[in-house]
Amino acid sequence: MAIEIRACRPDELERLISLLDEEFIFGKGRAISLRQRFPTVFCHNNLHNIIICTDGEVIASALAIRQFDWREGNEIFKGAMIGAVYTHPARRGEGLASRLLEAAAIQLREEKVDFGVLWTGQPSFYARLGWVSADCSVLGEIEPNNAILEPPDGVALLPIATSAHQLEDIRQRCLNAITLRHSEDYRQLPPPAERVDLLRCEEQDKAAYALLGSDGETGFIYELIGDVTCFPALWREACRDHQRVFINDRIDSASCIWLTKHTRITWQRKNLAMWLPLSGRVDTARLEQWHIPYFDRI
Structure with a gap:
């Protein structure tokens, strides 16, 4: 054939x-x-x-x-x-x-x-086809002390599908470079999580949110974005009911800086992203920042 x-x-x-x-x-x-x-x-x-x-x-x-x-x-x-x-x-x-x-x-x-962009543990295979490595991602890990974690005030658990516009307002206000999402994009469920919850915190005129995946007693924070004054309450809620929490982030984000300063989290670089420039508008120097x-x- x-x-x-x-x-x-x-x-x-x-x-x-x-x-x-x-x-x-x-x-x-x-x-x-x-x-x-x-x-x-x-x-x-x-x-x-x-x-x-x-x-x-x-x-x-x-x-x-x-x-x-x-x-x-x-x-x-x-x-x-x-x-x-x-x-x-x-x-x-x-x-x-x-x-x-x-x-x-x-x-x-x-x-x-x-x-184009992909993530791989076999960079040499893709490099032969013109893909270039550049990754500013980090993975954080912590085992929270749940014995002292009480439910925080001001944090709401909201349905993602009907709250997408609120998240986009915060993302576009706080981030210079972002994927532009639509409501259906929030239906994603990255492995190995079995559900994703939206945590939203508002304190006076301040607002922030966290996207929290869960797989049994393991939690995955995919995003922690907004006013840093809301981060402590979101962090406490994200850690409740989880024996281990992983955080997907970038090395210089507001959330990475806050977590490094205020928690016992340990970070490791994740050099998995590879990029393929397809037009003259994009070069390697630009991709290294994304x-x-x-x-x-x-």
Whole structure:
């Protein structure tokens, strides 16, 4: 059979999701399908951004793309995240994933996308295809002393779907460079969390929020953004009921600085991001300053 690289067809989507779930979710002891975790990616409306390599009726390799808008100051850029890069174990070493990535780059250039981004522990593989490493992300970890944590005043647990506009107001006020989100983007559920809660704090004319994922007794703070006077209350609430808390952040953010000063958190650099400039508007120097939040990634 001849190898064919093309967009996923509607009748192939369920079969592909089953393969990807086994590779990235259930095979790693996790729960909840990629369809539920990334509903705007693994859906019929995004089939043109799900590229597969077939050999006859067999799906030998695949990847998914999520296009998004990125704002820095007054400029808007078109970005594309690439994730779920998969090759069937029996077909690895044949260069299928490389061919998919090359096809994805061609498609994105034709669609006037400014840059691509992905996260990997195998940078040398992607570097051969023109991707460059640049990552200002950090991962924090702490085991809270829950014995002294009492419910804080002024923190509300809100439904994300109906509160997205409030979060966007805070994000655009406090951050210079951000992914521009829509309400449906808040339906994402990054692994291994089994739910994501929105914590919002208001003190007089000050406001801040935290996006908190939970997997049993482990918590994941994806964002802590807003007025720093609200951070103590949000932090106490995020730590309640969790024996261990991880924080996804960037090295120089207001939240990283506050947590370093006021908690016993330990940080480690996460050099996983790789970028592909696709237009003349983006260069390596610019990419080195950018940070895509973990919550937005695929």
